[in-house]
Structure formats: C-alpha cells, structure tokens
Amino acid sequence: MLAVFKNGVVNPPKELNGQPQGSSSVKPKKTPEEALKDFLASNPSNGFSMGFVDKAVLAYAPPQRSLLSQQRLFCAVNDVYCIFLGGLNNLCTLNKQYGLSKGANEAMYVIEAYRTLRDRGPIPAHQVLKELDGSFGFVIYDHKNGTVFAALGADKSVNLFWGIAADGSVMISDNVDLIKPSCRKSFGPFPNGCLYHSERGLMSFEHPSNKMKxxxxxxxxxxxxxxxxxxDAYSKVNSMPRVGSEANWATWG
Structure with missing residues (x-):
C-alpha cells in the first residue's frame, strides 16, 4: 500500500525531516508520482489508486497468493477511506459492539469506529485502539474533513514507514523501498503502539500519559x-486524555 498526502494535509513531527540545512539542491531519485507509478507497475493486474484533487492519493493492491497470511484490505464509506494491514482476533466482538454484520471485515470496523467516535462518541482514541486484539496497521483518510488518522499495533508483526518528500508531501507505506527514493534521508519507521492524527499529532496509545521522544x-x-x-518513560503529557474528556475522536473531525 501507498498513501501520499500533499503538502499541508499532514504536519508530521519536525524530527522526521532528516535533511541537513543547505541540502535543498540534492534532488530525490524519484517524485511521489513516480513512486506511485512504480507501485502500480509492480501490481499490474490488481493494483489501483484513488486521487483526491490536490489533497491525497491512496494506492492499494491485495496481498500476493504466497503472502495471504498477511491480510491487506481496502474500504470506503461516506468519504472515509481505510487501508488496513493485519488482522484482529476479536473482530466478531467488536462488530457486535458497533452493530456491524458478522461479515464486516477489519477495514469496515475501523471506519465505523472512527465515524462513530468522530461524530458522537466520548471515548478517547487510545482506549479504542487498546481494545484491538491482533496485529494491525491502518491509514484512514477522511476526505470530507481533510484529516488523516494512522495507527500501528504494538506487537511489531506489521510494519509501516513514513517520510517527507522533497515537495513536502508525506508518504506512508508498508514498503520502505517505495518511500526512500522520494524522501532521501527524511523517512523512518512508524512507531509501534502509536497513533497519528493530522490535527492532534503523534502519541502512544499504549502509554497515552507519556510524551513521545x-x-x-x-x-x-x-x-x-x-x-x-x-x-519517553520519564515525561508525562500535561493532561492525560480521559473517558468523557474533550481529547477524543469526536473533536478530531
């Protein structure tokens, strides 16, 4: 999978930019557009991409037959788009909790949980993510609100990478080789047990009261x-999100 968010849609931590001052003349080997072409060329029979004017591009391909154990899903509901990697052991319980059918997959569940909590739920995002039992990584793009939400499970069975391209775009993929040619030195692994929201920034859902370093x-x-x-085990955030507090998905729309 590959997600490209144009300059200004996502504001990643400044430390992700690994370019030294005065290096602007060093051009990347490829642009994000060329990385997208490479992704589609490597998946000629089942890969596809979706563009959102000058905001974002999402590219997806099902896993190869030899890698069926590594589930990869794509789903869209009411202008909310999700690419999901991995699997949830407690999906049936979660679907029942949100009133979804037994046949709903992980991507459908993640979108429904996001929409419910964005619109009317008081539960903090970190609490919802801690209820997910399994290996997972996902990227949500809420086109109507222009927001991005990404998360990666803590068990390190699924990998995500993110980086900043020369044009300021932020790229997210499970394949680091798609990101490196466009982002030069400005890329790194997405941290396990963490979530990122384009309006709230990066935080740990495993340890929500601790700051990130x-x-x-x-x-x-x-x-x-x-x-x-x-x-950072030795520092705390100023106010820990609580059930019923304003620090929840409902305020992230």
Whole structure:
C-alpha cells in the first residue's frame, strides 16, 4: 500500500525531516508520482489508486497468493477511506459492539469506529485502539474533513514507514523501498503502539500519559536520517486524555 498526502494535509513531527540545512539542491531519485507509478507497475493486474484533487492519493493492491497470511484490505464509506494491514482476533466482538454484520471485515470496523467516535462518541482514541486484539496497521483518510488518522499495533508483526518528500508531501507505506527514493534521508519507521492524527499529532496509545521522544537514526553510510520515535518513560503529557474528556475522536473531525 501507498498513501501520499500533499503538502499541508499532514504536519508530521519536525524530527522526521532528516535533511541537513543547505541540502535543498540534492534532488530525490524519484517524485511521489513516480513512486506511485512504480507501485502500480509492480501490481499490474490488481493494483489501483484513488486521487483526491490536490489533497491525497491512496494506492492499494491485495496481498500476493504466497503472502495471504498477511491480510491487506481496502474500504470506503461516506468519504472515509481505510487501508488496513493485519488482522484482529476479536473482530466478531467488536462488530457486535458497533452493530456491524458478522461479515464486516477489519477495514469496515475501523471506519465505523472512527465515524462513530468522530461524530458522537466520548471515548478517547487510545482506549479504542487498546481494545484491538491482533496485529494491525491502518491509514484512514477522511476526505470530507481533510484529516488523516494512522495507527500501528504494538506487537511489531506489521510494519509501516513514513517520510517527507522533497515537495513536502508525506508518504506512508508498508514498503520502505517505495518511500526512500522520494524522501532521501527524511523517512523512518512508524512507531509501534502509536497513533497519528493530522490535527492532534503523534502519541502512544499504549502509554497515552507519556510524551513521545525523537531519537537520532543513522543509516548504513553513517548519515543522519529522519528520527525514530518512542515513548519517553520519564515525561508525562500535561493532561492525560480521559473517558468523557474533550481529547477524543469526536473533536478530531
């Protein structure tokens, strides 16, 4: 999968930008548009992409037959789009909780949970994500509201990477080789057990009361790259989100 959000749609942590000052003349090997072409070329029979004017592009392809154990899903409901990787062991229970049919898959559930909590639910996002039992990573694009929501499970069975391209676009993919040529040194692994919302930023849903810290990351050539983010065990956020508080999905629309 590949998601490209144009400059201004997503404002990632500044530490993800690993480009030293004065390096603007160093051009990337590929643009995000060329990365998209590479993705579609590598999935000629079943890959597709969706563009949203000058805001975003989502590209998806089902897993290859040899990798069927690594589930990959795409779903869209009322201008909310989701690419989901992995699987949930408690999907039946979650579907029942949200009034979904037994046949609803993980991507359908994630969209329904997002829409419910965005519009009328008081439950904080981190509490919802902690209820997911399984291996997962997903990216949601809410086209109507122009917001992005991404999360990655804590068990490290699913990987996501994100980076900042030369034109300011933010790229997210499960394939780091799609991101590196466009983002040069400004890319890194999306942190496990964390969520990102375009209006609220990056936080840990496993440890929501702790701040995130950026740690330097060095590539194989000894050059600085975009930072790796992790929970800072020794610092706390000013106010921990609580059930019923304003820090919930309902205020993230």
């Amino acid at each position: 950026a740690m330097p990351r060095i590539d194989s050539e000894g050059a600085m790259c975009g930072a790796y983010f992790a929970v």
